[in-house]
Amino acid sequence: MKTLLRPLAAAVMSVALVGGLAAGASAQDNPKSYKIGAILAMSGKANWYGKVMSQAIEQAVDEINAAGGIDGVPLEAVIEDHKSGVAKEGVAAMNRLIDLHDVQAVLTSFSPPTLAIAPIADEKGIFLLNGGGVSSALIGASKYLFHNRSLASDLGRAAATRAHELGAKRMAQLAWKSDAGESVIKAVEPYWTGTLGGEIVATESMEVGATNIDTQMAKIRASKPDVLGLWLFSPDPGLAIKRAREFGMKMPIIGIEYNDQIAKLAGKYAAGYEYTSDYFTPAEGGWAKKFADGYEKRYGEQPEFYAANYYEGTYVIAELMRRAKAKGIPIKGDKLAELLRENPVFDSVYGGKMTFQDNGVAKKRVALFKVDDAGKGVFQHYIEVK
Amino acid sequence: MEYLLHIAVMVCLYSILATSFNLLIGFAGLFALSQAAFYGLGAYTTAILLVDVGLPFPLPLIASAVVGAGVGTLLALPALRIVGDYLVVVTLAFQIILVEVAMNWTGLTGGTDGISGVPNYQVFGLSLDSPTSFLPVALLVAALCFWIAWRLATSPFGRSLRAMRENESAAVSVGKNVVAMKLVVFAFSAGLAAVAGSLFARYFNYVGADSFLIEETIYILAMVILGGAGNLVGSVLGAAILVILPELLKFIALPVDIADKSRLVLYGLVMVAILIYRPQGLLGERKTQARTRASSGPGGGEAAAVPLRASAGAAARGRTIEGRGLAKQFGGIVAISSLDIRLEPGTITGLIGPNGAGKTTAFNLLTGFLKPTGGEVLLDGSSTGALKPYELARAGVARSFQDLRLFTKMTVLENVLVALPGQVGDSVFSVYFRPAAVRRDEAANVRRAREVLAFVGLEEQLHETAENLSYAEEKLLVVARLLATGADVLLFDEPLSGLDGATLQEIFPVMRRLAESGKTVCIIEHNLDVIKELCSVVYYLDEGHAMAVGRPEELMADPELAERYFR
Numbered sequence: 001m002k003t004l005l006r007p008l009a010a011a012v013m014s015v016a017l018v019g020g021l022a023a024g025a026s027a028q029d030n031p032k033s034y035k036i037g038a039i040l041a042m043s044g045k046a047n048w049y050g051k052v053m054s055q056a057i058e059q060a061v062d063e064i065n066a067a068g069g070i071d072g073v074p075l076e077a078v079i080e081d082h083k084s085g086v087a088k089e090g091v092a093a094m095n096r097l098i099d100l101h102d103v104q105a106v107l108t109s110f111s112p113p114t115l116a117i118a119p120i121a122d123e124k125g126i127f128l129l130n131g132g133g134v135s136s137a138l139i140g141a142s143k144y145l146f147h148n149r150s151l152a153s154d155l156g157r158a159a160a161t162r163a164h165e166l167g168a169k170r171m172a173q174l175a176w177k178s179d180a181g182e183s184v185i186k187a188v189e190p191y192w193t194g195t196l197g198g199e200i201v202a203t204e205s206m207e208v209g210a211t212n213i214d215t216q217m218a219k220i221r222a223s224k225p226d227v228l229g230l231w232l233f234s235p236d237p238g239l240a241i242k243r244a245r246e247f248g249m250k251m252p253i254i255g256i257e258y259n260d261q262i263a264k265l266a267g268k269y270a271a272g273y274e275y276t277s278d279y280f281t282p283a284e285g286g287w288a289k290k291f292a293d294g295y296e297k298r299y300g301e302q303p304e305f306y307a308a309n310y311y312e313g314t315y316v317i318a319e320l321m322r323r324a325k326a327k328g329i330p331i332k333g334d335k336l337a338e339l340l341r342e343n344p345v346f347d348s349v350y351g352g353k354m355t356f357q358d359n360g361v362a363k364k365r366v367a368l369f370k371v372d373d374a375g376k377g378v379f380q381h382y383i384e385v386k
Numbered sequence: 387m388e389y390l391l392h393i394a395v396m397v398c399l400y401s402i403l404a405t406s407f408n409l410l411i412g413f414a415g416l417f418a419l420s421q422a423a424f425y426g427l428g429a430y431t432t433a434i435l436l437v438d439v440g441l442p443f444p445l446p447l448i449a450s451a452v453v454g455a456g457v458g459t460l461l462a463l464p465a466l467r468i469v470g471d472y473l474v475v476v477t478l479a480f481q482i483i484l485v486e487v488a489m490n491w492t493g494l495t496g497g498t499d500g501i502s503g504v505p506n507y508q509v510f511g512l513s514l515d516s517p518t519s520f521l522p523v524a525l526l527v528a529a530l531c532f533w534i535a536w537r538l539a540t541s542p543f544g545r546s547l548r549a550m551r552e553n554e555s556a557a558v559s560v561g562k563n564v565v566a567m568k569l570v571v572f573a574f575s576a577g578l579a580a581v582a583g584s585l586f587a588r589y590f591n592y593v594g595a596d597s598f599l600i601e602e603t604i605y606i607l608a609m610v611i612l613g614g615a616g617n618l619v620g621s622v623l624g625a626a627i628l629v630i631l632p633e634l635l636k637f638i639a640l641p642v643d644i645a646d647k648s649r650l651v652l653y654g655l656v657m658v659a660i661l662i663y664r665p666q667g668l669l670g671e672r673k674t675q676a677r678t679r680a681s682s683g684p685g686g687g688e689a690a691a692v693p694l695r696a697s698a699g700a701a702a703r704g705r706t707i708e709g710r711g712l713a714k715q716f717g718g719i720v721a722i723s724s725l726d727i728r729l730e731p732g733t734i735t736g737l738i739g740p741n742g743a744g745k746t747t748a749f750n751l752l753t754g755f756l757k758p759t760g761g762e763v764l765l766d767g768s769s770t771g772a773l774k775p776y777e778l779a780r781a782g783v784a785r786s787f788q789d790l791r792l793f794t795k796m797t798v799l800e801n802v803l804v805a806l807p808g809q810v811g812d813s814v815f816s817v818y819f820r821p822a823a824v825r826r827d828e829a830a831n832v833r834r835a836r837e838v839l840a841f842v843g844l845e846e847q848l849h850e851t852a853e854n855l856s857y858a859e860e861k862l863l864v865v866a867r868l869l870a871t872g873a874d875v876l877l878f879d880e881p882l883s884g885l886d887g888a889t890l891q892e893i894f895p896v897m898r899r900l901a902e903s904g905k906t907v908c909i910i911e912h913n914l915d916v917i918k919e920l921c922s923v924v925y926y927l928d929e930g931h932a933m934a935v936g937r938p939e940e941l942m943a944d945p946e947l948a949e950r951y952f953r
Binding site: 042043047050051054055058079081083085086087088091092095096098099100111112115116118119123135137141177178179180181182183 | 597647
């Protein structure tokens with residue numbers, strides 16, 4: 001027993017030593033770098049999100065450093081894993097970031113880990129920026145939590161508005177069995193049946209990453225809807241579109257996300273699919289094009305809007321740090337939050353400016369896209385939710 | 387520093403979960419896969435009672451434990467009738483159902499959003515909202531839970547649990563109420579897991595179903611297996627390693643995009659390596675040798691061979707067991723029909739007959755392991771029909787099995803100890819609230835067990851694990867275990883088969899002394915020399931009924947039986 005415990009104790013002490021050293025270094029007045037944390041889905045079934053988000057963060061950090069960092073001090077990103085949305089992993093990651101790296105700003109994703117780390121952010125005064133989680137439960141979870149992604153509820157209402165434009169009355173909806181999917185249902189149902197005067201004829205849910213949704217499709221078909229709303233996220237809309245069409249359903253399908261993965265899964269059936277989204281397109285030119293070109297050069301693929309959000313989020317934090325330095329106040333999370341509220345307008349990689357509202361959510365344009373025969377999402381117009 | 391303390395808090399939480407799970411799997415042998423569900427149940431109970439009802443400390447904690455234990459008991463009810471794969475299926479279903487309920491009962495659980503804003507503990511106005519301030523509470527509760535589990539596991543009740551794990555029917559045959567034991571251990575295991583859940587809610591301030599999936603149960607199971615099933619200290623060690631190891635792996639610098647996936651692979655490799663080199667877990671099952679030695683007390687030294695009456699306690703009451711018109715059918719197959727059999731005190735009765743004649747079925751009927759489809763069993767003239775096998779064993783009718791069914795992972799002494807009747811420590815209430823009485827009774831029981839072992843000549847193997855005994859010693863241990871029950875009616879199923887002549891000569895006096903002490907002894911045996919040597923009455927069974935009854939020499943002289951069997 002003793003022989004087993006001895007190396008274990010040594011290992012724990014090593015961790016303590018490393019932690020102590022890290023904290024000691026960061027306590028210096030002139031740090032060698034400013035660290036920002038990111039808690040992403042680096043492993044687990046949704047690790048695709050972690051991959052694109054972390055890539056974009058790395059790109060942003062490299063660009064910022066190439067341009068002189070934060071007034072000469074380089075920025076450094078520390079990526080942590082919440083294993084695809086596990087709350088306790090998020091908390092462990094948050095503690096690591098604070099204790100071992102002394103970070104003051106964290107880019108977070110997924111609702112459960114974000115909700116779990118929110119109290120820590122409040123207690124320690126850590127600035128949080130979410131560019132991926134879409135649950136409406138995130139609003140107000142921490143006074144230091146901000147969002148540079150339109151929440152799913154906004155996208156869902158925009159999609160419902162489009163369905164109304166198409167003259168649909170009977171909506172069937174298929175949603176993720178998750179906070180994200182349910183928050184869309186919660187937002188869309190009263191809007192569709194109340195404001196827009198429609199009827200919900202079927203509500204089905206599917207597990208994230210499910211490979212067989214035939215039961216749900218059969219029920220939806222039996223309800224005879226004249227529009228199908230997909231409150232799903234990548235890559236599941238691809239399967240849903242494909243199976244809906246293979247089940248012989250010809251009504252318009254509208255969703256809240258589309259990307260290469262979805263296109264690949266949906267195949268030829270993607271054509272005609274409409275979706276609402278934060279509108280990131282390199283065609284905007286300027287910063288958007290520069291980001292997209294750089295991203296493609298580094299990673300060999302076009303950036304998704306998730307990548308755009310985390311790229312943009314890194315720049316937001318860098319800008320806040322600059323503002324803090326300019327005012328001579330310490331770079332602390334609570335101060336960064338104060339500075340954001342003081343001036344909530346930032347450049348957006350989507351084009352133009354974005355403004356953080358009082359609820360912490362950045363106001364962005366919600367756009368409507370329609371997938372063409374080549375499988376590409378083509379911008380149609382912006383949607384104004386009633 | 388808070389990071390390290392956070393890890394320590396997590397070790398505390400998982401220590402509770404692993405030790406409580408070990409009670410179920412390692413001690414009781416009940417392979418249930420729902421520990422994370424009870425963990426979640428405790429977390430949700432605390433969160434709901436705090437956020438929606440606003441109950442003060444410690445009521446949410448107590449309520450979590452009670453709800454966990456209550457639901458655990460309810461879950462055990464269907465589990466009483468099933469074992470093995472079916473128990474896995476039932477508990478797995480419960481695990482999945484609970485998560486589904488948590489995700490769908492939005493009004494109560496917050497659905498997929500979960501419940502956030504669970505208040506921290508407040509102590510004298512101080513909010514325990516950081517790992518530093520929370521750790522003392524976590525340590526205290528973990529220590530308390532460990533003590534509860536430890537006390538149960540190391541008590542005579544815990545010994546009975548391990549006996550049930552080793553062989554359920556053998557535990558029943560020595561008078562253990564396995565149904566009640568399963569209910570109790572499920573309740574304790576679930577209740578303790580729920581306590582961990584309550585801590586979780588308080589510490590994370592957030593409860594969501596994602597934290598209590600089947601993967602979490604597997605994670606806890608890995609801790610139990612790694613530390614060693616049947617060893618509570620091992621569970622704590624397993625929890626510590628599986629919590630700390632991933633954190634240590636974080637210090638291996640790897641490219642960002644593959645770092646965490648690679649660490650998972652490394653983590654898996656380390657686990658595989660440990661299980662290859664320590665398949666029984668890091669610590670393995672704890673032996674109770676030292677404790678039983680220490681508790682043997684004065685007079686508990688190497689016991690000399692003692693006379694039967696002293697050892698078997700056996701101022702036998704002279705009991706008669708009788709089967710009247712017994713019948714047993716399995717579907718269309720008639721195993722026993724119209725069997726009349728009477729076993730008298732002070733005699734050794736033999737049951738002989740070809741394979742498939744119904745001898746073991748007759749034993750099963752007499753001891754309540756099977757219910758007859760016709761006829762009745764009478765003990766001293768009273769029907770035993772309403773008695774369950776363990777009740778019949780407690781009433782004085784005990785049996786052995788043809789395939790021995792020893793508690794193989796337990797020591798010789800424990801095999802006998804577990805069979806002693808009326809142990810104070812078999813009561814969970816006494817285990818926690820009458821520890822002195824349990825200790826005194828245990829010391830006396832150890833002395834009794836040693837006397838019984840001395841009686842059958844196994845005193846030298848006292849602390850040997852049963853699986854390490856020779857075949858002859860195993861047979862002797864079967865006799866000792868049966869004697870220890872204190873039963874007056876002893877039914878031995880082929881106790882002497884496969885033994886050499888010299889060993890038989892050692893055992894014959896033991897069997898004879900049992901009968902001389904007034905016990906009612908019956909043996910199933912194929913060796914006619916044994917029958918002639920020991921039995922005063924023999925039943926010849928064939929085709930499910932007694933074809934002849936009489937003294938051995940009478941039956942062997944019967945030409946028809948000689949033709950059918952003795953030839």
